Amino acid sequence: MKYSRYRTGPNSLRRFFVKGLMALPATIFLSASCFAASPSTAEINTTGLAITDDTVTVGILHSLTGTMAISETGAQEAEKLAIKQINDMGGILGRKIEIIQEDGASDWPTFAEKSRKLLVKDKVAAVFGAWTSASRKAVLPVFEKENGLLYYPTFYEGLEQSKNVIYTGQEATQQILDGLNWVAKEKKAKTFYLIGSDYIWPRTSMKIARKHIENVLGGRVVGEEYKPLGNTQFGSVINKIRLKKPDVIYAAVVGGSNVAWFKQLKAAGITSKKQTLLTISVTEDEVLGIGGENLEGFYSIMKYFQSLENENNKAFVAAFKEMWGKDSVIGDVTQAAYLGPWLWKAAVEKAGSFDVDKIVAASEAGDIELKTAPEGYVKLHKNHHLWSVARVGKWNKDGQATVVYESKLLEPDPFPAGYQ
Amino acid sequence: MDEYTSSELVSIFAMQGFAGISLFSVLLLMALGLAIIFGQMGVINMAHGEFMAVGAYTTYFISFFAETYLPSFIPYYFIFAIVMAFFVAAILGYMAEFALIRHLYKRPLDTLLATWGLSLIMQQSFRTLFGAREVSPALPEWLLGSYQPTDTIDIPLNGMFVLALTAIVTLGVFYLLYKSSWGLRVRATTQNRVMSGAVGINTKKVDRYTFALGCGIAGIAGAAFTTIASTGPTTGTLYIVDTFMVVVFGGAASLLGTIVSAFSIAQAQSILEFFISGSMAKVYTLCALVLILMFKPEGLFASKVRR
Numbered sequence: 204m205k206y207s208r209y210r211t212g213p214n215s216l217r218r219f220f221v222k223g224l225m226a227l228p229a230t231i232f233l234s235a236s237c238f239a240a241s242p243s244t245a246e247i248n249t250t251g252l253a254i255t256d257d258t259v260t261v262g263i264l265h266s267l268t269g270t271m272a273i274s275e276t277g278a279q280e281a282e283k284l285a286i287k288q289i290n291d292m293g294g295i296l297g298r299k300i301e302i303i304q305e306d307g308a309s310d311w312p313t314f315a316e317k318s319r320k321l322l323v324k325d326k327v328a329a330v331f332g333a334w335t336s337a338s339r340k341a342v343l344p345v346f347e348k349e350n351g352l353l354y355y356p357t358f359y360e361g362l363e364q365s366k367n368v369i370y371t372g373q374e375a376t377q378q379i380l381d382g383l384n385w386v387a388k389e390k391k392a393k394t395f396y397l398i399g400s401d402y403i404w405p406r407t408s409m410k411i412a413r414k415h416i417e418n419v420l421g422g423r424v425v426g427e428e429y430k431p432l433g434n435t436q437f438g439s440v441i442n443k444i445r446l447k448k449p450d451v452i453y454a455a456v457v458g459g460s461n462v463a464w465f466k467q468l469k470a471a472g473i474t475s476k477k478q479t480l481l482t483i484s485v486t487e488d489e490v491l492g493i494g495g496e497n498l499e500g501f502y503s504i505m506k507y508f509q510s511l512e513n514e515n516n517k518a519f520v521a522a523f524k525e526m527w528g529k530d531s532v533i534g535d536v537t538q539a540a541y542l543g544p545w546l547w548k549a550a551v552e553k554a555g556s557f558d559v560d561k562i563v564a565a566s567e568a569g570d571i572e573l574k575t576a577p578e579g580y581v582k583l584h585k586n587h588h589l590w591s592v593a594r595v596g597k598w599n600k601d602g603q604a605t606v607v608y609e610s611k612l613l614e615p616d617p618f619p620a621g622y623q
Numbered sequence: 624m625d626e627y628t629s630s631e632l633v634s635i636f637a638m639q640g641f642a643g644i645s646l647f648s649v650l651l652l653m654a655l656g657l658a659i660i661f662g663q664m665g666v667i668n669m670a671h672g673e674f675m676a677v678g679a680y681t682t683y684f685i686s687f688f689a690e691t692y693l694p695s696f697i698p699y700y701f702i703f704a705i706v707m708a709f710f711v712a713a714i715l716g717y718m719a720e721f722a723l724i725r726h727l728y729k730r731p732l733d734t735l736l737a738t739w740g741l742s743l744i745m746q747q748s749f750r751t752l753f754g755a756r757e758v759s760p761a762l763p764e765w766l767l768g769s770y771q772p773t774d775t776i777d778i779p780l781n782g783m784f785v786l787a788l789t790a791i792v793t794l795g796v797f798y799l800l801y802k803s804s805w806g807l808r809v810r811a812t813t814q815n816r817v818m819s820g821a822v823g824i825n826t827k828k829v830d831r832y833t834f835a836l837g838c839g840i841a842g843i844a845g846a847a848f849t850t851i852a853s854t855g856p857t858t859g860t861l862y863i864v865d866t867f868m869v870v871v872f873g874g875a876a877s878l879l880g881t882i883v884s885a886f887s888i889a890q891a892q893s894i895l896e897f898f899i900s901g902s903m904a905k906v907y908t909l910c911a912l913v914l915i916l917m918f919k920p921e922g923l924f925a926s927k928v929r930r
Binding site: 268269270272273276401427428429430431433434435436438439440441442443445446459460462463466467469470471472473488491492493494496 | 635638639641642643645646649747750755756757758759761767768769771777779780781782848850851852853855857858861892893896897900901902904905
């Protein structure tokens with residue numbers, strides 16, 4: 204993290220150094236920082252955002268009701284945790300962050316309407332939110348028109364890069380390619396069966412996966428199947444898979460279907476003893492519903508697992524459980540959502556301003572990094588996505604994963620050549 | 624397909640046959656409750672899926688209770704949970720009929736709106752009571768895994784369980800409607816409400832118990848489906864379309880029609896799914912349904928009721 208020349212109060216200074224010492228790697232970067240007077244509001248806010256001399260207002264926009272509430276709850280919890288921690292450290296440019304939360308209600312037009320409200324009426328400095336690709340696509344024109352700033356946490360299909368969005372999850376190639384390489388090498392996999400829910404994300408991901416399997420790995424796709432969202436009957440598909448005997452089942456089934464899919468696989472006698480299965484749609488959140496016993500021995504490719512063994516993650520998991528209850532689980536998207544406020548803070552401090560254009564310019568320099576990220580180390584690429592590591596986790600009965608493979612730091616590539 | 628031995632092919636066909644029968648039992652179990660309510664009473668119950676969710680949540684609650692306080696009870700709780708799911712859903716259905724439905728019998732289209740509202744209320748209550756996350760009850764050991772008659776055949780135990788349960792419930796409903804004196808009163812009321820009243824049948828009571836029975840069966844279906852999928856506040860909406868499809872295609876007011884319709888839809892769907900992709904299989908099945916309904920608007924088994 205790079206810090207600019209602004210003073211925060213003596214108290215926050217002390218806390219700041221204490222925290223800095225705890226996060227030892229970060230201290231290297233702190234040596235360059237020094238603190239001067241809190242900058243005046245007029246100077247750091249030239250576009251009329253909701254910023255006073257000691258507060259700055261941001262928006263959180265996730266579904267608290269409806270189908271998606273299941274998934275989005277964790278994300279908004281993580282964002283609130285990050286904001287609380289930032290405030291405890293003294294805020295940003297001497298200003299405490301205040302939150303206006305809106306409910307997207309799992310309805311895409313509502314997302315657009317609420318984002319317009321946050322940007323036009325509340326004049327928030329940044330918004331942390333959206334989860335599904337559909338909701339992101341719905342709010343995108345609003346953010347571009349009103350020149351807002353959105354931090355979007357979900358791993359997604361790529362093929363997008365907006366000036367007004369910072370993508371804190373992985374795009375498709377970062378998640379997919381290394382996992383496939385791993386399974387081809389480790390499990391000597393030659394034949395793949397692709398199965399997903401029938402909408403944009405699984406279809407785009409499978410398209411990339413198929414190209415990679417056929418053109419790079421020299422393997423064969425023996426079946427590709429999409430089931431309607433909410434489908435709970437997988438009997439026929441399972442028999443088809445049995446007939447094709449693939450080395451690997453590659454799955455991107457989502458939502459309630461996901462639970463039915465794994466329960467029925469197990470009931471049909473297809474377990475990790477006989478079959479390798481790699482999925483890109485199961486995080487700790489999903490495991491709660493699916494049940495660890497139905498997943499035992501199967502693999503997920505993600506950038507984050509709750510069980511990661513590093514100091515950042517231990518502190519993060521402990522803080523998250525303290526704030527949201529000891530039974531809470533943390534999945535990939537929850538962690539990515541946690542990065543949002545921190546990346547924003549780093550960009551604001553680098554730009555020395557809350558102006559969206561200046562923050563975007565600072566972000567696009569490509570040198571904003573977080574050494575304290577629970578997933579390890581991330582760096583913001585000039586294409587608005589994060590450099591990150593892909594990991595393969597093997598699920599245990601208790602609903603946690605053991606990481607069996609870690610890639611090197613992967614460059615984000617939202618428009619992969621040769622994969623479209 | 625010459626890389627397969629004949630015994631393997633036989634196994635696949637056996638398992639695929641079971642997949643079709645398994646889907647049939649699921650569809651039939653979903654549709655039975657609605658067939659009674661929609662078929663016999665003419666009430667379009669949009670909250671039917673939510674009554675299934677009531678059954679599923681009851682099962683979850685009992686499993687949670689058993690896990691926490693009575694671990695030794697876990698192998699047996701599921702049977703108990705099914706019975707409880709029936710009664711909880713039936714009592715709720717009884718109350719819904721009393722408070723809401725009975726005021727709307729003369730306005731069938733309004734029941735559609737009212738029960739849809741009821742379904743939204745129920746969904747939000749589930750969310751408040753059980754949280755937005757999907758839950759799964761812990762299943763007893765005897766429901767997990769598969770039965771292997773030979774090395775290459777795996778028949779899912781939960782599928783067999785749902786099949787057996789569907790058979791029992793169907794026989795029970797047949798007995799109640801066609802052999803018991805209560806069933807006689809239901810059928811009489813369906814055919815001619817005024818005349819039934821004139822010969823001394825308490826038609827209001829018949830309505831209430833019929834509705835409660837339909838909801839109770841939905842509860843059983845919900846409990847059974849916890850072995851297949853998970854339960855969330857909006858689980859009911861996943862089932863409601865298929866349920867109406869089966870009942871309408873079979874012809875309202877005909878129990879036999881419901882069975883035949885569930886069987887043909889399930890077989891068409893699962894055979895098509897085996898040869899083409901899942902989404903397209905559904906499209907073709909629905910197209911076929913629309914075509915048949917165009918020529919037989921009353922459904923497969925037209926009711927012979929004079930209205």
